Every structure is written in C-alpha cells, then in structure tokens.
Amino acid sequence: MTFVVADNCIRCKYMDCVEVCPVDCFREGPNMLVIDPDECIDCNLCVPECPADAIFEEDDLPEDQKHFIALNAELAKKWPTISVKKPAPEDADDWKNTPDKLQYLER
Ligand code: SF4
Numbered sequence: 001m002t003f004v005v006a007d008n009c010i011r012c013k014y015m016d017c018v019e020v021c022p023v024d025c026f027r028e029g030p031n032m033l034v035i036d037p038d039e040c041i042d043c044n045l046c047v048p049e050c051p052a053d054a055i056f057e058e059d060d061l062p063e064d065q066k067h068f069i070a071l072n073a074e075l076a077k078k079w080p081t082i083s084v085k086k087p088a089p090e091d092a093d094d095w096k097n098t099p100d101k102l103q104y105l106e107r
C-alpha cells in the first residue's frame with residue numbers, strides 16, 4: 001500500500017505535504033511532487049495538509065486517476081527528495097480546480 005499524488009498537484013505544488021511527512025518520501029519535479037511508494041509508511045498525515053486535495057491512498061484514487069500509481073513510482077526514481085517546503089508557484093491558485101492537468105506535467 002502507498003499514498004499517491006494525483007492530477008490536482010500539477011501546477012499547484014503547494015508543498016504543505018512535505019512539512020508533515022515523517023519519512024521524507026516526497027520527490028520534487030518541476031511542477032509536481034510525487035510519493036516514493038517504497039518509502040511511504042501510509043501514515044495519512046499528508047492528505048489533510050494538501051490545499052488541492054491531490055493526495056489519495058492508493059485504493060481511494062478515482063478510477064480516472066489510477067495511472068498516477070505508476071507515474072508516482074516511475075518519477076520517484078528520477079526526481080530528488082524534498083524535505084523542506086518552498087514557496088508555491090505564484091499562479092498556483094489559478095490552477096487549483098482545473099481538471100486533466102497531466103498534459104502540463106514537466107518531467
Ligand atoms: Fe509521507 Fe505519510 Fe504521506 Fe506517506 S502517507 S507520503 S509517509 S506523510
């Protein structure tokens with residue numbers, strides 16, 4: 001089992017999740033974070049912290065976002081660890097409820 005960062009993180013990247021993770025399992029890309037499934041201890045602390053509601057327990061992911069399980073696993077191997085919160089993008093709030101943001105993902 002693991003927790004997964006899904007579509008609504010893209011271009012929002014608020015990073016409040018980073019502050020609470022006890023095992024530093026968030027990985028940082030240019031405009032999204034992912035969770036390393038090999039490190040996540042399923043503590044659930046990050047879920048209520050995300051202003052974009054972008055984090056799900058694996059089994060709770062909406063059907064149309066199941067592909068984020070594989071994407072988190074793949075990108076967690078490429079991206080560096082982030083353990084300290086940075087400022088969110090200035091236009092993060094503008095993207096908060098935009099659907100289907102995968103097309104904007106920068107790797
Ligand atoms: Fe980190 Fe816990 Fe969230 Fe997993 S569920 S990413 S261990 S805060």
Ligand code: F3S
Binds near residue numbers: 013017051053054055
């Ligand atoms: Fe993304 Fe939410 Fe964290 S927008 S960076 S999962 S606080």
